[in-house]
Amino acid sequence: MGKSVAESIELAGVAALAAGVVGACGALVLLGLRGASVGTQVAAVTLSAVLAVGVGALAAAYAMFISAADLSSLAVIVVAAGWVGVVCAVALGRQVARASRLLGVRARRIGEEGSPDVPPPERPPTRELAQLAEELDATAARLEESRRRERALDAARRELVAWVSHDLRTPLAGIRAITEALEDGIASDPQTVTRYLGTLRRESDRLAALVDDLFELSRIHAGAVELSLEAASLADLVSDAIAAADPVAAAKGVRLGGRLRDAPPALPLSTPEFARVLRNLLDNAIRETPPDGAVCVEAGIEDGRAFVAVADSCGGIPDDDLPRVFDTAFRGRRARTPAAEGGGGLGLAIAHGIVAAHHGDLTVTNTGPGCRFTVHLPLPS
Ligand SMILES: Nc1ncnc2c1ncn2[C@@H]1O[C@H](COP(=O)(O)OP(=O)(O)O)[C@@H](O)[C@H]1O
Ligand SMILES: [Mg+2]
Known part of the structure; x- marks a missing residue:
């Protein structure tokens, strides 16, 4: 036994040289296989690795002058081990190829309308494929959401x-x-x-x-909507709107009043658009309030924001209707009993859009004898 260091180095050199030559040939073959399936490429990689190890081992054994019988035993061992390695590699390659094919099918189906819920294939065998599958799922969900919105x-x-x-x-x-x-x-x-x-x-x-x-x-x-924002007084806009609506309220016998809570500072508003919001809210409130009822407009500052609220005595909006009043063409009870008065159910959708364009929000709640529509606007910083 006991080899000198020099002998060991020589042996390693012989094995490395032989393995290197085979490895280089393998690299050339792999280059030629670019674009081939994952299975073929994995098999080629494994085959060159196995061949390199085997040829290296045989060359070293040959250099050690071992007997012909031992040499052929070694050859049998290398071939058997290599065969197992190649079979495993081909199996893995096939798995990856199958998973990629299934992902491809899934990606194609996502593009087709009406079949968004393709069940995911079994867990992909590699992390990269699993990530790709997750990305595909997320894309499918986004696509479905936008299709739903579009519908x-x-x-x-x-x-x-x-x-x-x-x-x-x-x-x-x-x-x-x-x-x-x-x-x-x-x-x-x-x-x-x-x-x-x-x-x-x-x-x-x-x-x-x-x-x-x-x-x-x-x-x-x-x-x-192009708003030409100018510093405007909310109080002035509210009193103008009340003055304009007063004759209609008076003719119907509805009491119309306004109240100011800590006058808000001048706000950046598009005056004609914002006047339209107030007009729509007041028109509705007066129309829905029975004679002898009251409509009250309030303006001021609340929770760090400016607000205008129109409260009426309509008897409350049915709970089912509350979330729908801002929908385009929604008309509540009058949808079933068309009345001569009122518009096409567009007033609140318009008001909502204009308020949103001012970076504010318009909400409604049932309170007291009726409901209360509130516009909130950010205060200038
Ligand atoms: N102040 C209010 N009190 C009670 N119901 C209201 C009030 N404002 C709106 N609504 C309900 O919301 C619906 C939609 O209002 P709107 O968009 O202004 O359309 P329109 O006034 O043409 O009916 C109304 O038809 C009504 O049913
Ligand atoms: Mg209206």
């Missing part, structure tokens, strides 16, 4: 078009009937003519308001 938006748009065409048709039919009556001279006495003209004016006002609302809403939906 909801589409349904809302269809519903809006249905409502609006109905709303446009009714006043148009009235206008047409009246103009025909006037044309044919059926209505000729001055009193009837005056009454007809009054109706014509009201109906065309309603149509104009509806078209205006639609235009505003489409700007909001398109994210195209």
